[in-house]
Amino acid sequence: MVLDNQIKAQLQQYLALLEGDLVLKVSVGDDKVSQDTLELVTELEKMSSRISVEHVQLERTPSFSINKAGEESGVVFAGLPLGHEFTSLVLALLQVSGRAPKVDDAVIKRIQAIKDPMHFETFVSLTCHNCPDVVQAFNIMAVINPNISHVMVEGGAFQDEVKAKDIMAVPSVFLNGENFANGRMEIEDILNKLGNRSDGSEFNDVEPFDVLVVGGGPAGASAAIYAARKGIRTGIVAERFGGQVNDTLSIENIIGTKATEGPQFVSSLEGHVADYPIEVMKSQRVSSIVRKEQVEVVLENGAVLKGKTVILSTGARYRQLNVPGEEAFKNKGVAYCPHCDGPIFKGKNVAVVGGGNSGVEAAIDLAGIVNHVTVLQHNDELKADQVLQERLHSLSNVTVLTNASTQKITGTDKVNGLTYLDRVTGEVHHIELEGVFVQIGLLPNTEFLQGTIDLNAHGEIIIDKHGATSMPGVFAAGDCTDTAYKQIIISMGTGATAALGAFDYMIRNIAPSNSELVKV
Incomplete structure (x- = not known):
């Protein structure tokens, strides 16, 4: 069951607010995610007389678009919009149906002023708490301006595409096929980046x-x-x-x-x-x-x-390490949010630099996702709360290195390792890994x-x-x-x-x- 009874009850209340008829155009195959996607749109159809479903062939499978009857909205979800993205789905249904998004008039005018065709794709993970803000911003832009379209792409369902595009951080946004931006943004930030800046007037x-x-x-x-x-x-x-x-x-x-x-x-x-x-x-x-x-x-x-x-x-x-490679490989293996970007490194080897509460919490979180975590602490002991240290040391896929001073982050097109100095022996060591999470304070x-x-x-x-x-x-x-x-x-x-x-x-x-x- 894709939606449990509690979520269905909440969703039923929102669907009662739809202001127009919607057509969900769905493209599915035989895989598990496709079947879950089909179950989701079918449930939505059953829950509201304003929703109907059509089977079509979209650019990605599985995916579905949300359209006002007789119109194309440009709002598409590729993969299941559940987890943190469930709110994005609910808001898209309401806004495409005709319910006005909560956006200032000045911002609406800036969105409407965009004349060039713009097709955005936002790659997300369902555990990313920053991704929904970006998805919802682009969906609003697509609803307001017909020159704009947007696809949310759930990275777990399209891992080959994520790998081909070298996506190592979410949210990762592409505009007309080219990398546009990474990280959390609001509508005003997006418009500024597009050159549609407020002049202060x-x-x-x-x-x-x-x-x-x-x-x-x-x-x-x-x-x-x-x-x-x-x-x-x-x-x-x-x-x-x-x-x-x-x-x-x-x-x-x-x-x-x-x-x-x-x-x-x-x-x-x-x-x-x-x-x-x-x-x-x-x-x-x-x-x-x-x-x-x-x-x-x-x-x-x-x-x-x-x-x-x-x-x-x-x-x-976030405080930065300011070592060679950090800036060059930002969003290419160097990350600062384990909750957002951790799933991208599933089954890989990563390092966490920092032994305070944030660093140890990040390592504990990542240990359940990645293959191995190496924690590097500059001083001779971890600074995290004792209960967190005990939890960390109980994990079999975590190595803790104290007196380890990070010297540089290495790689070619993305991170492939980290070099550190042993402050006791003076020896320099290199660790082969694919991700570095910086957690050294503010x-x-x-x-x-x-x-x-x-x-x-x-x-x-x-x-x-x-x-x-x-x-x-x-x-x-x-x-x-x-x-x-x-x-x-x-x-x-x-x-x-x-x-x-x-x-x-x-x-x-x-x-x-x-x-x-x-x-x-």
Whole structure:
């Protein structure tokens, strides 16, 4: 059974929202995935009188397209869209049927402006939590613009094609047969990459904010909500809503929430922010901030946003090894997300560089997929929690190397090995393998603040107990600051602190937009 009863019950509720008749054109063979695909579309047909099925020959088998009756939508699923991609299937059914996608008018106009034929293919794994965002973005583009078509390709069902294209990371996107991009993207990112960039003119008439939050992760979302609850004009400008949490699979340490996954948590954050009159400006990079009469936040596209106060919550990113071969083989064997890219290395030999919690958790996860995992730790002992170390050492296909300093990653067109220095003996060794997962911590996203705000030796923003920085009216929160521990729950707390600090600063130094609020 492809769909269990619980999923069917949920799906039935969504199918009741279809706004037009759909035709699922399916291409199947005799293989197991084909039979499961046929069972899936047949179940969909049985569950809604608005859905019918036609048997055709598509470019890939097994696959099926979702079309409005009498029209070709350009939305195709090759392989089974289950696992993390089940949501992509549900949204595609609704959107092709005529239900409007939740996209800003400005973005819709940018999509509609594309005149050249564009055929996108996104290769995914069903365990990848970043892939659905990319699939859903391209599906929306195909629904909005008939010049655009999109196929989700489930790599496990088309392994020969994955091998032929040398795909070693997901999501991996091709445009008209040529490699277009790798990794998580939102619609705005895709449009920017296509050259359909925002020129910043949409921000010309934006009024100054009482509190302008830079960054949309847990700290930024918390800060914005706390500020908006004071009734003051609040905005968020962020390159990527959710930040680093988008790349986190299992979350089990948010008090009150026993377990969740990164993308689900980000969706919850975004929904909570949407409950308040907070202006969210996504896919925007900040190039600098300047203190004038107000605080001016300068975007890379030249636009300038102003705030009576600003809260910096720019988060952090994966730290890189900065050794020869790392950049050259990125997405060609060098990876940073074991949950996303682990299945690509099924049955192969890989290394994990890093012996902290993230590195050991990655090794444990990969050990169930790959042939062998070698963990390289620079120091003389692992730094992960003891319970994780015990689990790691219990695995028969894991080797742990301490005092191992990675020197370079080797390969031709893709990774074929790693060279390391034994820091005790001074000997240099080479390991033959096909993948390297880098898990050596995070770097704060603060380069644009150099010379304007006080940073510590690690590049972290120095803040006081109110979240205030060295620039008057500018506060900071989360992983970009010098807070002792980098945890989601702590980031959210520091976001709240920064918002309260900013509000206190305003009522003591600047009247908020609504003068009545001074009485709060």
